[in-house]
Amino acid sequence: ELKVEQNPLFLSMQEGKNYTIYCNYSTTSDRLYWYRQDPGKSLESLFVLLSNGAVKQEGRLMASLDTKARLSTLHITAAVHDLSATYFCAVDMTGSQGNLIFGKGTKLSVKP
Amino acid sequence: NAGVMQNPRHLVRRRGQEARLRCSPMKGHSHVYWYRQLPEEGLKFMVYLQKENIIDESGMPKERFSAEFPKEGPSILRIQQVVRGDSAAYFCASSPRRGADQPQHFGDGTRLSIL
Numbered sequence: 001e002l003k004v005e006q007n008p009l010f011l012s013m014q015e016g017k018n019y020t021i022y023c024n025y026s027t028t029s030d031r032l033y034w035y036r037q038d039p040g041k042s043l044e045s046l047f048v049l050l051s052n053g054a055v056k057q058e059g060r061l062m063a064s065l066d067t068k069a070r071l072s073t074l075h076i077t078a079a080v081h082d083l084s085a086t087y088f089c090a091v092d093m094t095g096s097q098g099n100l101i102f103g104k105g106t107k108l109s110v111k112p
Numbered sequence: 113n114a115g116v117m118q119n120p121r122h123l124v125r126r127r128g129q130e131a132r133l134r135c136s137p138m139k140g141h142s143h144v145y146w147y148r149q150l151p152e153e154g155l156k157f158m159v160y161l162q163k164e165n166i167i168d169e170s171g172m173p174k175e176r177f178s179a180e181f182p183k184e185g186p187s188i189l190r191i192q193q194v195v196r197g198d199s200a201a202y203f204c205a206s207s208p209r210r211g212a213d214q215p216q217h218f219g220d221g222t223r224l225s226i227l
Binding site for chain 1: 145155213214217220
């Protein structure tokens with residue numbers, strides 16, 4: 001059974017600081033996705049990572065994928081309050097029908 | 113180009129009643145996925161459908177839950193004889209095809225509350 005583990009689950013940061021969220025998964029995967037969810041809202045797609053060594057950046061967020069280590073990271077640079085949200089990684093297991101397995105999420109709070 | 117549309121946004125039911133949740137995928141998308149989210153948890157896969165076919169229902173409880181995606185109209189997730197434990201946010205997502213190198217697009221969800 002595929003398991004997806006994120007850490008930390010809760011993260012309180014000060015504005016201007018850097019931090020990394022980790023996403024480990026337990027079996028071979030074709031694709032890894034990062035989503036953002038604001039309270040009471042839907043999930044917004046942030047990144048799609050499709051191959052070993054993939055790195056994508058958007059603004060203050062950068063995501064990477066190491067399929068050999070079964071690890072993805074979401075790095076936050078110089079955090080701002082607007083980044084406060086819950087961040088989920090989700091994995092599409094190789095050979096699956098396409099349904100995603102989600103981590104429990106990392107609740108990020110950026111304080112001034 | 114409208115996104116994934118779910119309705120209702122909020123649904124309140126008493127124990128024993130039926131709940132019907134609707135999802136219209138994005139235009140051009142023929143694959144629909146239903147997920148359930150409990151408070152402070154990630155999303156859990158329930159069922160994957162294409163038009164008139166259930167492809168994978170491995171995440172669906174065996175009793176009381178059913179899903180369909182008819183040739184015409186939205187996908188429906190139906191919960192019969194609801195219980196308190198069914199209270200959750202139910203999200204629908206769509207994609208143009210399986211294995212696409214683009215993410216599933218999510219609707220705003222239906223928050224189901226059981227009294």
